[in-house]
């Protein structure tokens with residue numbers, strides 16, 4: 001990323017891992033420096049977690065403490081209770097609990113009806129004290145960020161000269177079951193990136209690259225001239241493979257994402 005820029009946009013926010021790195025670097029006076037971070041995603045209960053953590057962290061800490069104490073007593077029964085409650089009302093508090101208790105932390109929604117279907121994980125979820133420490137840490141980081149629930153087709157209309165946009169869309173190769181990617185159209189994304197570039201914003205995109213340790217090319221082909229640079233980023237073993245091959249050894253299953261940059 002450039003050493004300094006005006007605003008940072010992340011239109012496919014997910015867990016906000018990249019934005020968190022940036023906010024942390026900025027808070028410790030490391031590069032890069034920027035004015036404001038804007039995160040957005042299509043999932044309302046995900047965006048609400050960021051807003052609650054920023055505005056009212058105690059609410060989410062209290063919910064986690066109460067529910068996880070009960071989970072420790074009877075994990076199987078409690079997991080079903082939390083998942084049923086989430087599926088009935090899609091509330092952010094139970095979404096947080098599911099992300100800490102479900103298998104590998106991977107949230108899957110059933111294609112047919114949107115039901116959150118990931119089974120329970122065998123691990124012991126983090127203690128309420130550890131959770132509170134993490135929420136406090138994020139609460140401080142997020143003061144320079146704001147969040148909105150909207151599609152990238154809206155949020156990507158705003159970046160302009162001097163801004164940076166990082167896109168990590170649902171990949172076209174294998175993630176439809178996880179993110180509901182069936183409605184995701186890569187041609188629309190190319191158009192939105194081209195418009196950001198025309199307005200003077202710098203855009204980075206991570207997307208399918210190679211899998212099976214560079215033996216299989218699963219890359220997508222962007223329009224000519226849209227990107228100036230292409231890097232490969234070794235992402236280790238595929239998250240999807242880990243989920244689907246529990247307990248089996250996975251040799252030759254490394255995934256390399258492409259990182260494309262418009263400058």
Ligand SMILES: C[S@@+](CC[C@H](N)C(=O)[O-])C[C@H]1O[C@@H](n2cnc3c(N)ncnc32)[C@H](O)[C@@H]1O
Nearest residue numbers: 012013014015016017041042151152168169170
């Ligand atoms: C590959 S994940 C992003 C992961 C993220 N980089 C992280 O650190 O966790 C893709 C995200 O895009 C979101 N998404 C899917 N379709 C979208 C759309 N039309 N507009 C905005 N976000 C969308 C999904 O909800 C999901 O959180």
